[in-house]
Amino acid sequence: MKYRWLLVVIATAFISCKSKTKAPVSDTVLRVKNTNTISGLVQQFKPFIQGIWVTSDYITDLSRTKSPYISSKKLAGAAALEINLDSAEKDSTVVGVSLNNHEGASFTLFFKPGHQPNSLKTNWPDYEVNSNFYELGYQIAGGDTTLLLYHYNKNNQVIDSVKYIRVLAKQKDNDLGYGITYITNKLLISGNYELTDTNGTTSNISFNNEGKVSGFTGYETYYVNxxxxxxxxxxxxxxxxxxYTKQQKDYLFKIKGDTLNIYNIDFSADSVHLKWGELKYKLVRRK
Incomplete structure (x- = not known):
């Protein structure tokens, strides 16, 4: 899905995205010594926050459920962030936000030190309590870098935080949800399979993280909703x-162990709900 940039933040969508956990403690704190100049802060933060980030709650839950539909509840609010410091101007840069994996928004990240050792101030507002505010920072634990959106009260105390994992180094076009698509493909679908169709015919099929298909007659791309x-x-x-082509074919799928089952789609009598149809393709991962 292509997302339109919105300069006005959609408050109700974001307010739902709170992990309800205190900021995690890093076992390694890495901070470049500088005079807190703009150029110094850009130099410090760029290697650690540049890229496309997806909320870690979704990634963790999807790895467990193998179901984007079940795990979609973890994409409420600020589901993904795009940070590109190459486009920074003067004392700030614009951060792209995928709201609920459905709409686009943005906020400003200022090159001004925040309250955490490795955080910066933002203009992301809290409409529930106007005196609350947010900062964006990073932490390094066990050699892994995570991004955190800290939520503070008026007393400068962390109320909660949202944790993100970097899934890509750069954005694809203006699709703010591409990082979610990419990590979903990578976790669930990407790999090499042996396909058995309804006639019992077998063939070798490959799916990659970017949504490309090879070895599957008549199909060139795939898309997981x-x-x-x-x-x-x-x-x-x-x-x-x-x-998005005249040759589009829509199915349902389930993953069980190393098997990807693709089903025809049926519909409920009132045409409101989807229903499982007959099994169309059975693909088993090759070892």
């Missing part, structure tokens, strides 16, 4: 081939 905001007929895990 991760946006379940709009309905009807959007309440099961959907898998499409050749999306």
């Amino acid at each position: 991760t946006d379940f905001e709009a309905g009807p007929q959007n309440d099961l895990d959907q898998f499409s081939f050749n999306i």
